[in-house]
Amino acid sequence: MNRPQPQHRTAVDKGSAAVEMVLATPLLVLVLLTVVALGRVADARLIVSDAAHQAARAASLARTDTEAHASAQSIAHTTFTDAHSACTHPRVTIDTDGLTPGSSTAATVTCTADLGDLTHIGMPGTVTITGTAHSPVDRFRSSP
Template sequence: MTGEPTCARRGPDRGSATAELVLILPALLLMLLFLVLCYRVSDAKLRIADVAHQAARAASIARTPAQAVTDARSTAQTALASAGVTCQDLTVDTDTAGLAPGALVRVTVTCTARLDDLAMLGTPGSATLHASSTSPVDIYGDQLGQAP
């Protein structure tokens, strides 16, 4: 018996798995970063849509158009903060249509979200996300708080 260990695989292919891994690892890393980018953009779109819905509902409950605009903006800011979304630029457009009972209130939220922290992908510095939501004004809203 010789002192050499027996190896089933010897020859010129020794260490080729390590070399292949070193060559493929950067591509796998870029693919992973791209998936993270796709997730972050789609998650932000869903959160902005939810913020628009909350802002429209808050505006539809208001008594005056000025209060509706104020309530929609403050609700959007609060909802964004609680959702963990940071906007470089936030625009909340509120169309109250006179705020008459039975009318529709439409709120459009536009948020510019940062993407430049995934710089290895060469992504743009930000993405502008839009969402709109419509909420009906309660037809019995004028009767709230009044004595019969």
């Protein structure tokens, strides 16, 4: 059985691995930060969609417009707080359509996902995310 003979390094090859590592490391860190940023955006989109769904449902269960707006705002902010989201300054807009039986309520949730803290050098980076959900008002409930 023939074994390949080990190749001997020459003086020219010494230190080339270190140079390659120095050149490749910043690129690998950049790829890692990009993956983290995309993960934060995907997580924020899921949370915004969930908050919009919960706000629309809470509004559809309310008996008055004032109660619908208050409960939708409250549940949306609770959703963001419980999820420890990267979103800042969430805004909730509710369209109750008068809460008439058989109608639909709509909740639109908008927030800004902050990505600037990924590099610790103050690089700006925000993404605005919006989610809308609809929930029907029970057709057989009594009018307020």
